[in-house]
Amino acid sequence: MNKVVASIITIGDEILIGQVIDTNSAWMGQELNKNGIWVSHRVAVGDNRTDILEALDEASRRASIILITGGLGPTADDITKPLLLEYFGGKMVVDEKALANVKWIFERLKRPMIDRNLQQAEVPDSCTVIQNRRGTAPGMWFEKEGRIFVSMPGVPHEMQGMITDDVLPALRRHFRLPYIAHRTLLTFGIGESFLAEHIKTFEEALPGSIKLAYLPNYGMVRLRLTIRGEDPVPMEALLQQQFDTLKGLVTEWMVAGEDITIQEAIGRLLKAGGHTLGTAESCTGGYIAHLITSIPGSSNYYKGSVVSYANEVKMQMLGVKPDTLAQHGAVSEETVREMVKGALAGLDTDFAIATSGIMGPDGGTPEKPVGTAWVAVGNRQNILTQKFSFRFDRQRNIELTATNALNLLRKFILSATPAPLPA
Amino acid sequence: MNKVVASIITIGDEILIGQVIDTNSAWMGQELNKNGIWVSHRVAVGDNRTDILEALDEASRRASIILITGGLGPTADDITKPLLLEYFGGKMVVDEKALANVKWIFERLKRPMIDRNLQQAEVPDSCTVIQNRRGTAPGMWFEKEGRIFVSMPGVPHEMQGMITDDVLPALRRHFRLPYIAHRTLLTFGIGESFLAEHIKTFEEALPGSIKLAYLPNYGMVRLRLTIRGEDPVPMEALLQQQFDTLKGLVTEWMVAGEDITIQEAIGRLLKAGGHTLGTAESCTGGYIAHLITSIPGSSNYYKGSVVSYANEVKMQMLGVKPDTLAQHGAVSEETVREMVKGALAGLDTDFAIATSGIMGPDGGTPEKPVGTAWVAVGNRQNILTQKFSFRFDRQRNIELTATNALNLLRKFILSATPAPLPA
Structure with missing residues (x-):
């Protein structure tokens, strides 16, 4: 089975200037990972024609799934949609479902609607529209030379709804994904290097299908074992066995035997x-x-x-x-x-x-x-x-x-x- | 004056998997921006040889300053330092000041020191060492084909100390930077699209040297004017004049006439x-x-x-x-x-x-x-x-x-x- 690789592109000067912290990429990375899709790159570019087009080209050389967020807002600094039209071809059309959604949202909020809001229902006819159940800007699914490109709004809960309800199910239908499983435990009060020294022999003896990661954060270190392969039943058994051994080694500092706070x-x-x-x-x-x-x-x-x-x-x-x-x-x-x-x-x-x-x-x-x-x-x-x-x-x-x-x-x-x- | 462009590379599987939210890039973006350095790209790659080397190559094509964080920890999944040695040449040597720093930190913490900790004081002799006053891993400043590369630990407060105390002062000596100034105000209770409509005429009439950005966040929208050029005195006057006009237009929703919470x-x-x-x-x-x-x-x-x-x-x-x-x-x-x-x-x-x-x-x-x-x-x-x-x-x-x-x-x-x- 080929490794399915994704690349994430975040568009917006506000990200590069650092006025907004990019939590979207982390959330998408987690969700893709859980589904056996490996994120190999994450790129942020500004609201700039050349940089966006280059990022699309480079991502398509590296990955078969390219997830794009941001740049779809109603204000003048957003140039993503016209660029997507240029990149994927076709012409701009009004999507009736998206238009009905925009109208419905404004009616519910009892706010007057302006042209900018109506324009949010326009999409290139080269895409499959992903309806936005939590906001006004629709998502767009494009296919080009065997790659999937999905453009979504940068508002976290709107993007999250689309990924969970539409994008992941569609990707699972489209690709044959590997089986991936994780086991995570949380330690407190021991530094990363001491933990590493303490479990060195264990780490060196891990089977090739299992990787160990150290995730330090504020006096705590998470240890995560990840297995990747084809056959869930023996994989889960092998992973659990190694995880039990690991838990035995770090009992003294273990706060939780799972991925909780x-x-x-x-x-x-x-x-x-x-x-x-x-x-x-x-x-x-x-x-x-x-x-x-x-x-x-x-x-x-x-x-x-x-x-x-x-x-x-x-x-x-x-x-x-x-x-x-x-x-x-x-x-x-x-x-x-x-x-x-x-x-x-x-x-x-x-x-x-x-x-x-x-x-x-x-x-x-x-x-x-x-x-x-x-x-x-x-x-x-x-x-x-x-x-x-x-x-x-x-x-x-x-x-x-x-x-x-x-x-x-x-x-x-x-x-x-x-x-x-x-x- | 040429625009000085920076690119940020974040290294670490934990970023791509989304177990860690990348706040470093946002912080660096803000600091660089304040100093007249434009961040054009921000890339995250995993702990993977090819991806890291490609990211270095690509960044050096785009930017004259490349800031790298992460991958310098004491555990086995960190491969950045050997790769930097390979990329910039030279041989690995022990930096005496960094070694003294590591020893001093462990003495103060009253913790025993292990080989992994001592290895943190090793650096390629092709770099200028940036001492880490808040942790064990030193930073490294490389120059190659007219580009500056700076590698720093991913721990936020360690990286921040190095940027503020060492990297920015050195960059200011190295480059002739443009003058950049911002004015930001905070609004509450009006959506981005309504604000945009409300100040449309103002925005369209802005002089070419000034850019307006909308930064929405939880019911609040920040409006930021940015001017960029050579001569501080007339620039500040022009910016202030435009900012005063803007404030007058949004008084009804303005919470603060500056960049505060x-x-x-x-x-x-x-x-x-x-x-x-x-x-x-x-x-x-x-x-x-x-x-x-x-x-x-x-x-x-x-x-x-x-x-x-x-x-x-x-x-x-x-x-x-x-x-x-x-x-x-x-x-x-x-x-x-x-x-x-x-x-x-x-x-x-x-x-x-x-x-x-x-x-x-x-x-x-x-x-x-x-x-x-x-x-x-x-x-x-x-x-x-x-x-x-x-x-x-x-x-x-x-x-x-x-x-x-x-x-x-x-x-x-x-x-x-x-x-x-x-x-």
Whole structure:
């Protein structure tokens, strides 16, 4: 079986200028990969005739599937559609279904429609139209010299709808795709190079059909095994066997034996034990609450947070003693201990997390420099505290304090409750 | 003056597979652009010999500056450094300064060092080494056939340090760069196509040296004017004159007359008036608190949040009446009104925001479908409420509820306090 290779082209000056972060390519890469299509290149070019035409030519030399996003908006800086007409030939026509869709959307929004909006229903007649169920600009499927080209709007949820509902099913019909399977686990608290050293022998002995990838992110490293081939049954068995061996090697640092986030892992632990959680956040400013509540169903175990940015809020809402703040300061073991107690009582939960630190860029002192963070986790019986010293920018210090606090809670829950069976 | 063009190459399977979102390219694009360097292409390739060598060749045909990130980590899947040696010639040598840096980092972390870590100090002798002040892998500056190639680690804050401290100053010495200036404003509550229609005449009459870009994002659209040329003084005057005209045209929707976020705009309003803010968040789950506290110095005006995910927390910490919840439900105008009152009293602030809604994917009913959100903002005299109906995924519903709540607060502050002079 030939490897089916895709190339992604993103069009728009805003991407090159960096005003917009390209999350579309990552999402498409994931979806294609899951379906056994290998993305070999990802290119971004500006709203520029020569660059777009060259990108189309180069992509068609390298890949049999070319996915294009962006440049279809209603404003004057979008030149993609006329170029596609030029590249694939034909003439511009109004697609009646797309037109009806544009009209329907504007009626529902009770907004007047202008010519620019109507023009969005125009497409080259050399394409098969992909209807946009979430917006006004239709997608376009072209075939040329054995290659598939798909042009989609750059708005993430519109593009995602088209890929999931139309493009992937059509690609699966068009190509004979290999079978691909992944197994991913999440580790916390060990660096990439140490992990690599620790599992070196395992990695060297992996069968040729399986690849190992290290995916580091904020103190966590994901390890992913990928197998690729023809026959699902023996492949899945071989992959699972190697994955079990790998899990055995990294038990000490393993947060989850699957591709989930640490907040999802904690959610499962809490649900399994029928426990509830509350947070008392000073320096993380609601970010832990946000991570937890990003998970659907978190209202089953998460009751809330007191984001106590001001000391008065620490005292009034969490019962932190004025003396504690005066003697030890807001960034201290004593304060986060009292914050945990206040959260357990005030939010009436089984477990609580508290954070207090100096995230920067200002506010550091010689004894408590920027990046200092105290974390406490606990229940009504016990409180565990830890001091962290990060040395990054504000955003990263907040992220690291939050993920380390979540990991401390995870360890605390595991030590405080009878060990649940691994998922 | 010739246009100085750069190309960005990102190396790593993890980017193509979509496990990592490429934020580096966006950041580099912004920094290069500010310095008058135009990014014409951005390419991502995997950890693959042929693809990396081809990308280097193609980039050098297109650009005089080629910035490369990724592929320098200590693990086995990183092949960039040997390929750079092959491409630029020379032999691999240990850089003593880089070695001292690696040793110093491991001493400070009190971690044992392994061969893989020491190898990070090896570089081709054909490069000028860029020291890494934030990590172990050094950067490498190569020159070949009049082109500059710079290879940097993919870890964002390490790459950013090198670009800011070393690469940009060196590029400014090496090239004669044009003068570039931008003016950006932020609008809220008007779609891209309507804005375009509204300022069509203005856009068509813009002088050739000035370009207008639309940068839409979550209900907001940034408008950016860019001028490019030789002589700063008349350019700045012309740009400012056009920008003032543009501001006059979009006053109704303008949140900020500069390139800041809505949470920064609100921070400035509150600071200017000497006012404080608190939040009571149900459906946004701490995300508003997180947006506000991401801004350095927010502790000057932001006191905290009660993230009241559970109804008990709404009652106990915010004083929402059991009757209100029973009669109208948690997602209701009545509830968010009481939440605002509870936040003003409990957090003792001048202004407060409250949110309650159904973010999905579950929990919707025919009367209150997924995407329904009630927002209230107010002070001790007045409360303003608004109901929103979004129809996206959980993450986007949370983002849109948060940004719309912030915008409602902004309008409320402006109507409640004597109008401050525009910044």
